[in-house]
Amino acid sequence: MKRSLLSLLTVWMAVLTVAGVLGLPPSKSAAAGTNLLLGKSYSASIAADASYPDTGNAELTNGTYASALLADAAWQGRFNAATYSFTVDLGSAQSFQNFKSDFYKYTGAGVQTPTQVQYSSSTDNVNYTAACTVSQQGSGSDIVSVPYTCSAPSTISARYVRMTVTSAASTWSFIDEWEVTPASLSTAARLNGTFLQPDLANTWTSTQWNTEYQKMIDVGINQMVLQWTANSKSSTTVYPTTALSGYTQNTSSDIVSKVLSQGNTYGVDTYLGLQLNEDWFGKYANDNTWLTNEANLAKTLAGDLYAKYGSNASLKGFYLSFEVDNWNFPTSTEWSRMNTFYQTVAGYIKSLNPSLKVMISPFYNTSGGQTTSGWQTMWEAILPNSSLDILALQDGVGAGHAVTSQLASWFAATKAAITNARPSMALWDDAETFNLDFQPMDLSTLVADMNAAASYVTNYLSFSFNHYISPQQVNPLYYTTYQNYVQSGSMDASAPTTPTGLASSSTTSISTHLSWTASTDGTGVVGYKIYRNNEIVSTSYSAGTTFDDSQLNSSTTYTYKVQAFDAAGNNSAISSQISVTTLAGTSYPTNLASGKTYTTTLAADASYPDSGGELTNGSFGTTTYSDAAWQGRNTGSTYSFTIDLGSSKSIKEISADFLQVKSVFILLPKSVTFSTSANNTAFTQVGVVNKPAVSSSDQTKTYKVAGLSSVSGRYVKVTVEPASSAWTFIDEIQVRQ
Template sequence: MMNKKFLYIALIILIFTFGLIYFNSPLRSNRNYPIITGSFIQLDMTQHWNSNDWKNELNYLKENKMKYIIITNVSQTQGNITNTCYKNNISGYKKIYGNIDPVELCLKNAEHLNMKVFIGPNFNTDWWQVPADNYLWLNSQMERANVVADDLYKKYHSKYPNAFYGWYFPYEVDNAKYTKISEFKNLANAINIHINHLNSKGERLPILLSPFMNSSAGTANQYSSNWQYLFSKTNFKKGDIFCPQDSVGSGRLNLEEVNSWYTALKKAVAKKPGMLFWSNAENFDYVNNSSVPLDRFLKQLTLESPCVDNIICFSYSHYYSPNNIDSGFNKAYSYYVEHGKLPYKKLDSPQNLTITTVENNKFKISWSVPKNTDNICGYEIYRDNILISRIMLQRKYGGNPNGFSKSIIDMPLLKENTKSCTYTVRSLGFSGNVSKPSNSVSVNIDTFAKLPHLLSKNCKYSITPLPHEKYNDVHFIKLTDGKYSSINSSKSSDFVGWYNDPIDINIDLGKIQPVQQFVVDYLRDPIPWAELPERASIGISEDGINFTPVGLLRIPSVPFSDRNGSRYPIYLTLDKPINARYIKLTSITKPNYYTFIDEFEIRN
C-alpha cells in the first residue's frame, strides 16, 4: 500500500515538473509552429539611430519572441584602410557616423531587455574579389579581426556582460567560391587563428558563422562533405553555431531545395560534438530587392524547422521592422506568432487599369489604388495570367524612394502565333494574399516569325574577348552549328559564356549576300548569375573592316515569376534586305553577371 502511495506521489511530482518545464519552454511559446528567435542588423542602417530608436527596435524583436541580435559592419576594411562605427582605441582606425556609437546603444538596450548580441569584429570588402586559395590574405584578415575583437571585448564586455554574448564570423563562404578540400583547409586554418587568439585572451564566446549555398554550383552532399572536413580541423566547441543562410531570398536555392540542403548539412554538424545547427532565413526577394510577403517566409521556416535547432533571419530589422518599413509587416508577423496563422483579410482591387503604347510593342501599364488601401503592401501585374511585375512598399533605408509607383513599362517577348496580350493588376497583402483582378485590357502585338533562309549555318566567326574558360568555344563552332540546348541551364555544353565583359561576335558568311534578320538565342538563368544583356546591336560590313550599324536588338522585359532558366530568342528584322558578308553582334553584359548564347543566326 505504501509503495502504491509513493508511486502516486512520484507520478504527481513528475507530471507537475513536466508541466512546469513545458509551459516555460520554447515548445510552449512556439505552440508547435516555427518562429524566428533573432535578426541580423547591419549597423550602416542604424547610423542615425538614438537610444530610443534602438529601444523601439529591440522591443519589436522582443515582442515577437526574439532574443538574439547579430550586428555587422562594426568595422569595415577596404584594402588596408579600416573604419569603425564605434569609438575605438586602435591607432589608425577612423571613427565614422559622427558621435553616435551604435555598438554601445545596441548593447545597452539589449542588456536592459535581457537579449543576446553577437558582434562581427571586422569585414574586408575585398573578400568578394580575393580567390579562395589566397590563404595569406585571409590569415591577415583574421589578425585584423583579432585586434578589433580585443578592443571590443575590453571596451564593452564587462560593462554589458549579459548582452555581449558572442562573436559573428563575417566572411560568408559559399560552394561556388569554396569548392576544394585544400580551400576548406586554408579556411579552417584561418578560423583557428581567430579562435586560438580569443582563447588565449580569455575572450572566447560562442561563435556563429553563416555561409550560403548555390544549387547551381554543386550538390548538397558535396557541400556537406566539405564542411564536415572543416569541422574536423577547427577548434570549435560546444555552443558554437553553424547557421547557413537558406539562400532563398538571394535566389541561390529554390524553396523545394531547402529541406534537402539542410538535411545534408545537418549530417556534417552532427560530426562535431556540441556544435549547434541553426538556419538563417532570408525574408527578402532579390528580384526587386524588396521585403517578401509573409506567406513565402513562413514556408521557409516550415521547411527548415525539422532540420535545425533554431531559426534566425536576415533581416527582420531591415525588411519587416516598423523602424524601416510600413508596420503592416510587423502586425502580420506578430499575429502569426500569437495565433500560428497569418491574418488574411479581403483586399480591394486596383481600379482604372489603362494601357498606353510607348512605341511599337512597348507599353505603359497604369492603375489607380483602391479607395481602401488597408493591408495592401504592393501590386502584382499580370500579362496573360503570368506574373510579370511586383511593386512593393519600400524601406526607408535600403529601398528605392521612387519604387512604389502605380505604373510599369513592359516589353513582352514576341512569339509565333501570338498577336495580342491581356493585362490585369491585383492588390497584394502583407500575408501574401491577393485581391480579385482589376479590369482587364488587351493590346495588339507583333508576332515573331523567323525568315525562311538560314545563311549562317556552320559559318566561321571570331569572338572578342574569348569566352570564360568554363564555358568556352574552343573550335569556334557552337554559335553557328544549329544546335540549340535541350536544357535551359548554364551547365549545358551548347552554351558559350562570358563574365562581365562586352562581347563582339563577327560572323563571316563567306560571300556578300542579302541579309534581313538577326536572331540571338540568349539564356537567362538567375541562380548562376546569367542575365540578358543590358543592350545589343548589329553592324554589317562587306570587307570585315568598316562596319555600319543597322539597329538594336529588342531586349524584352523579364517576368517577375521567371526564377529558373529560360531561353530568350532576341531578334532584329530589317524592313528590307541589305547586302553584307560580315555580321557583328555587339552585346553589353550586365556588370557582375554572365552572358550565355547558344546560337547566332543570320537569315533572309
C-alpha cells in the same frame, strides 16, 4: 485626518508584524516586456504630501513595488487631490502599448482607489493623445495594492507619456510603481536577430539608427551581426584603424562604434563580422596559402577590434564571414583546411576572451547530386576542436537553394553533425527574408521556413530584417504584417480583393500600357503580379495600378491578367483577361555588325569564353547555358563591348541577346545602354533598355532600340549593367540599317 490615519496605521502594522508579513520583500511586477519608465525622471502636477512623500522624486519608476502596508515608504500619497498627473520624458521616441500603475486601497484609513486613470502620449509634450483609460478598480477588496492596467488599440510611438489620476473628494490617493511596456509578443516562432551590411548602415542618420533599433526591439529582435568590418581584397575597413597596414576606412562614420553603442543602449547582443573577400568565392580552400594568409589577417583584425571596442557590454563575439557550402568543398583535403582555419581564428579569439562566441553561417545546395548524408559527413570532419560556438545555417529558400519541405532533413543532418563532432555548439537558423528577385519574401513563407527548422534550432537569425522587413527600407506593410504576427501568433490569411477594370492603351510595335482599378486589403496591398500569356512576367512591389510592357514583338497578340498580393503572401483572385495586339514594325534587313571585330572592357570567364568573334558571327545561343555560342561573366560591375563597323554608317536599330537561367544564377542585365561614336573616344548615347518583363523560365531575351533617327557612327558601344553579382551571358550583337 493625518493623525487618525497614523493611529490606524499603528494598529495595522502590529497585526501584520504578528503575521510575519513585514519581513516579506516587495513583489515583482508580472507585466510582460521591458518597462520603458524604469529609472526615468518625471514631473508631477501636484506634489505628494509631506507625510507620504515621493522620495527623491523617483518612487514611481525605481523598480521597487510597495507592499500592502501604509508604512511602506514606496507609497506616495495625496489628500483631496481631485485630479493630478505625472509626465515622463523618454528621451527619444519609443514604441509601447501597455500601461500599468499600482494604487493602494484601505477603506478604514480613508485611502481609496482612483475613480479613473487615463494614460496618454505625445511627441512634443504639448499635444497629448489618450491611449487608454481605466475606470475605478478594487471593488470588493480592501487593504490591497490594486493595479490599473490597460493597453492601447495599437502600438504607439512617442517621446512623452502622461498618467492622469482622478480621485474622489476628501480621500487619500496612494500610488506606487508606473510601467509602460511594449506590446507583448506571442510564443510563435520569430526572428531573434539580424545580419546588417555596413553599406546600408553607412547611409543612416542618428534618427534612423534609433528608429531601426526601436523597430527591432518592438518585434523581439535583440541580436545584431555586423556582416563584415573589413574587406581584404579592397584593403578597406568600416572603422578607423592603423593596425592593418595599407587599409583605409571606406565609410563616412565608425560603423563598429555605432552598432556597439546602439547595442549598449537598446540591449542588443552584437557580433562583429571579420573580413570578407570576393576572392573567397573562387579560391575557397583550394589555395591553402591564400587561406592561411586570411586566417592571420582575421587574427590581426579581431585583436584590433577587441582592443578598441572590447569594453562594450553589447559585444558578445565575432562572425567569420567566409561561407562554406557543399559544392565547393568536395574532399577531406578542403575539410581539413577549414578545420585548421577555424582552429586558428576561433582559438585566437578565445585567447582574447574565453567568453566571446564565434559564429559561422554556411549554406547548402540540394541539387547537383548533393545529399544530407554527405553534408553531415563534411561537418563531422570540419567541426572537431574548431573552437566554434554557433553554426547559423542559411535556410537557402530565398536564394533558391532549397524549398520549405526540404529544410527539416538538412537541419536534422546539421544537428546530427554537431552532436557527433562538437556537441557544445549551438545550431541557429539563418532565415532568408528575400526572394529570387531580391525583394521581400512573402512573410507566410518566412514563418513556414522557421517552423520547418524549429525542432533543430535554438535561435533564429535573419538575412535580413534590416534589408527586407524594416519599414525604413521596404514597404512598411511588411513590418506591420510581421509585427501583427509576432504579437498575435497568427499570420494574416485574408486575401486582397480582385483587381478590376484592366485595360490597355498607347500600344506600339514593341510596347503597351496597362492600367486597372486598385484592389483593397485588410492590412494593405503591397503589389501586383502581371501575367502575360498566362505567365507571371513582372511583380510590382508598389500600390501603383499601371504597368508598361516593352521589348515586345511586332504584329503579335498577347493576353494580360493582373493579381494583387499582400505582405503575408495572400493572393487575390486573378482579374479578367484582355488581349492586346502590337502594331506592325519596320524591318531593317542589313546587319552592319556581321563579322566585325570588337573589344571588351572585361574578358569572358574561362569557363564560358569568347572563342573569337562570337558576338558578331551570326550564330545565336539556345536556352542551354552550355551552348558554346554564349560567353559569360560573373560580376556585379558594369562592362562594355565596342564594335568597329569599319566606316561611319547610318544606324536604325541596335540589339544584343542575353540568357536567363535563374537556377544557376544567370540573370538578365539590369540595363543595357547603346551608344555610337565617330572616333571611338566621344560616344553619344542613343538608347537605354531596362530589364524587360519576362517570366522566370529559362529563355533568351533581346534588348533592342529601334526606329533610330539621325544616328550614325563607325563605333557602336554596348554597355551592360548586371542585375547583381551574378552571371550575365551574352551572345549576338546586331547593328542594322
